[in-house]
Amino acid sequence: MVARGFRLTAVVVLVASVAVVGLAEPASAKAPPVDQKIATAQKAANAAAAKLNQAIDESNKAKADVARFRAQSTANRKKLDELQTNLRDYAIREYQSGGGATYALVDDPARLARTHYLARTVALGSVDKLDAYRILLQDESVTQRALEARMRDREAAVSRQRAQRAAVMAQLISLGKAMKAQKSGLRVLATGAWVCPVQGARAFTNDWGQPRSGGRRHKGTDMLSPSGTPIVASVAGTVVQHDRGLGGKGYFLHGVDGNTYYGAHLSRFGAAGRVAQGQVVGYVGTSGNARGGPAHLHFEIHPGNGAAVNPYGTLRTYC
Ligand SMILES: [Zn+2]
The missing domain is CATH 1.10.287 (Helix Hairpins)
Structure with a gap:
């Protein structure tokens, strides 16, 4: 199984590199x-x-x-x-x-x-x-x-x-x-056990680790989206709201999956306490140090409530 997995990965990498040199991305013919x-x-x-x-x-x-x-x-x-x-x-x-x-x-x-x-x-x-x-x-x-x-x-x-x-x-x-x-x-974009937090038009790249003011490094993904776009709980869990510092209006979602999710720069809050998957927990904005910049959700994933990991792969899959 493991060996086969590696072979499959190799094929995927090959296909990806071919795509990079200019071939069109494979699109679903039936779409x-x-x-x-x-x-x-x-x-x-x-x-x-x-x-x-x-x-x-x-x-x-x-x-x-x-x-x-x-x-x-x-x-x-x-x-x-x-x-x-x-x-x-x-x-x-x-x-x-x-x-x-x-x-x-x-x-x-x-x-x-x-x-x-x-x-x-x-x-x-x-x-x-x-x-x-x-x-x-x-x-x-x-x-x-x-x-x-x-x-x-x-x-x-x-x-x-x-x-x-x-x-x-x-x-x-x-x-x-x-x-x-x-x-x-607006379609629900995830069919698995995870829902894209931004439920509306959004764009993002892998900006993990980019330098930020004061020698900080970017510990999440900035999901650009028009101000007021709903933000939902990716999994069921408990939401704790947070309103201060660089993040401005933010939320911690302690998910039933054991992960903690953090979202920042909200324009306003939604539900707090126990929330169902897909429930609106806030709206995209520019609060905190995002003021004056493009509206976006700064999104972090902390597996097992530990240190943040790059959320890009997950977002790329579900958003
Ligand atoms: Zn950010």
């Missing part, structure tokens, strides 16, 4: 036209979600670049200021003492030594030190140019992100229309 429409709209929505994810990643990287060049520029300016102050102090003392600087007036011995050294090298016309000063000035102007370029990159990345967000929402709207065109309106 009615409405289902085909939904499948096409879903594919487009997922592709748009993937592009949005990439744009978010790029804009985070550009943000980090800007911070790095800003820090470098601050350090450069500090060094330049020090050199300038030392040179100016020396010039003033030279003027006041009518020639030889009165170094005894300087309190800090380290500064005295530095001032003395700089003053002497300048007085002696040391080309090396003046060169160092000029090189630092040039370095600062290079840093400034790089900073400006990165800031432009960042702005471009942010506007790409904005455009992608609009594209995803447009795709989700046409997906929602295709779903409504079905007789039942």
Whole structure:
């Protein structure tokens, strides 16, 4: 059984790699036209979600670049200021003492030594030190140019992100229309012992582990969906609502299957306490740190109430 399973896996992997090189995904020949429409709209929505994810990643990287060049520029300016102050102090003392600087007036011995050294090298016309000063000035102007370029990159990345967000929402709207065109309106998408938590148009990619602010890593899947789309219990269990922090309005579903499910950024809550499978526990929104971004359900799976695992495989199967 195990060996056969492996062989089957190998075949699946082969088929998958063939699909990647450009062949059309195998579609059910008997699928009615409405289902085909939904499948096409879903594919487009997922592709748009993937592009949005990439744009978010790029804009985070550009943000980090800007911070790095800003820090470098601050350090450069500090060094330049020090050199300038030392040179100016020396010039003033030279003027006041009518020639030889009165170094005894300087309190800090380290500064005295530095001032003395700089003053002497300048007085002696040391080309090396003046060169160092000029090189630092040039370095600062290079840093400034790089900073400006990165800031432009960042702005471009942010506007790409904005455009992608609009594209995803447009795709989700046409997906929602295709779903409504079905007789039942919104179909129940899972036939097994698990129900897709977002019951409406949605798109998602495998964004597990993506870097987030404050050095965090993404511990779930962001399911993009129009605000107000119902969120249901994937399995029967007990819902505990949670309303604070980065997740905003969220819920813990302690499932009868032994897993804990966490959903965040709800616009409002649904049922709490004992819930049946498929019962509405809330609605998609942008609460918590999703404010200002695209509406989505941040979804986590904690097997046996332990650490979160990547929920993408499960969602890909049931949603
Ligand atoms: Zn998330």
